[in-house]
Amino acid sequence: MTFSIVATDGVDVGVAVSSKFVAVGAFVPHAEAAVGAVATQCYANPKLGKVIISMIKQGLAAREAVERALSQDVEKELRQIGAVDIRGNAYGFTGRECPEYAGHVTGHGYVALGNILAGPQVVESMARAFESQRGELVDKLLAALEAGDRAGGDRRGKQSAAIIVLRPGGGYLGLTDVYVDIRVDDHPDPVAELRRIFKIWELTLLQREDPLDVVLKKDVAGEVQEALRRLGFYKREPTGVWDEETERAFRNWAGYENFENKIRNDDKIWGSLYRYLLEISRR
Structure with missing residues (x-):
């Protein structure tokens, strides 16, 4: 029925x-x-x-x-x-x-x-x-x-x-x-x-993001570091520079959240992932 x-x-x-x-x-x-x-x-x-x-x-x-x-x-x-x-x-x-x-x-x-x-x-x-x-x-x-x-x-x-x-x-x-x-x-x-x-x-x-919906890592480094710090993945004070430690912390967080298929091997982050990171870090 x-x-x-x-x-x-x-x-x-x-x-x-x-x-x-x-x-x-x-x-x-x-x-x-x-x-x-x-x-x-x-x-x-x-x-x-x-x-x-x-x-x-x-x-x-x-x-x-x-x-x-x-x-x-x-x-x-x-x-x-x-x-x-x-x-x-x-x-x-x-x-x-x-x-x-x-x-x-x-x-x-x-x-x-x-x-x-x-x-x-x-x-x-x-x-x-x-x-x-x-x-x-x-x-x-x-x-x-x-x-x-x-x-x-x-x-x-x-x-x-x-x-x-x-x-x-x-x-x-x-x-x-x-x-x-x-x-x-x-x-x-x-x-x-x-x-x-x-x-x-x-x-x-799903990997069907809008190819234009991306942010440059260098432009959001400080925000991402602060978000990852609040979530316990980044241990330093934010520097505003996307370095190896930031990349490692971001990848660790993405893996923890099961987003490994959303990791990009370039200088960008998918906008959907960036917004989700900021959202959950503020809860």
């Missing part, structure tokens, strides 16, 4: 979902980088997600994969499924026995779907938000989920939310395909909490 959106932009694949159900992220989203993504919901059969992904990987389009998987399910009219393949083919299925309101909207590269919703405006709002939001796939998925939440979402209430976005080599230090993977398993406002955690994830793990 859930609302979700499944999508691809031809590079990333992902699912965003929310429900009045504990840990919805453990059951609804299924995805494989460079292959596709699936949401299995209503009286969910998570096995279908793996089967559909496997069929897409073998070359089937999203619709054919879903239809073949459901043909083996005697309770398919209780199921709701959205699927996309990496080529942008999208297909939604809402079984006749899914509790009202239940429905889906399909567009190029996405399916917005849900059941036990406040009304059709939930999936319609998600589709509009997805199509109008600029940015990467993760931005479009989050915008769609927030739009569905504002439009009434699950009419029973709120409990959990999740988002997963996969990109080949797009994960931590390029060692995984997990670009974003966040779950809010039990919270009074899970979609808002998902957005809050995403901001931390983005700052810590």
Whole structure:
């Protein structure tokens, strides 16, 4: 009993979902980088997600994969499924026995779907938000989920939310395909909490800073030294000169905060990291 959106932009694949159900992220989203993504919901059969992904990987389009998987399910009219393949083919299925309101909207590269919703405006709002939001796939998925939440979402209430976005080599230090993977398993406002955690994830793990959003180390040396001193990483009085000791203290702080992938080997600091350092040093 859930609302979700499944999508691809031809590079990333992902699912965003929310429900009045504990840990919805453990059951609804299924995805494989460079292959596709699936949401299995209503009286969910998570096995279908793996089967559909496997069929897409073998070359089937999203619709054919879903239809073949459901043909083996005697309770398919209780199921709701959205699927996309990496080529942008999208297909939604809402079984006749899914509790009202239940429905889906399909567009190029996405399916917005849900059941036990406040009304059709939930999936319609998600589709509009997805199509109008600029940015990467993760931005479009989050915008769609927030739009569905504002439009009434699950009419029973709120409990959990999740988002997963996969990109080949797009994960931590390029060692995984997990670009974003966040779950809010039990919270009074899970979609808002998902957005809050995403901001931390983005700052810590995503490398998509504006190339113009930088500061020169020499211009902020005194501020950074003072901030690092307050946090216990710089042991001297600020000199206003960015020297080896300042560089070492800054790198130690960045590693402590898990920002090692945001360290630059030049004379600049990312603006996002600089602002965060000043902010936490003043708390």
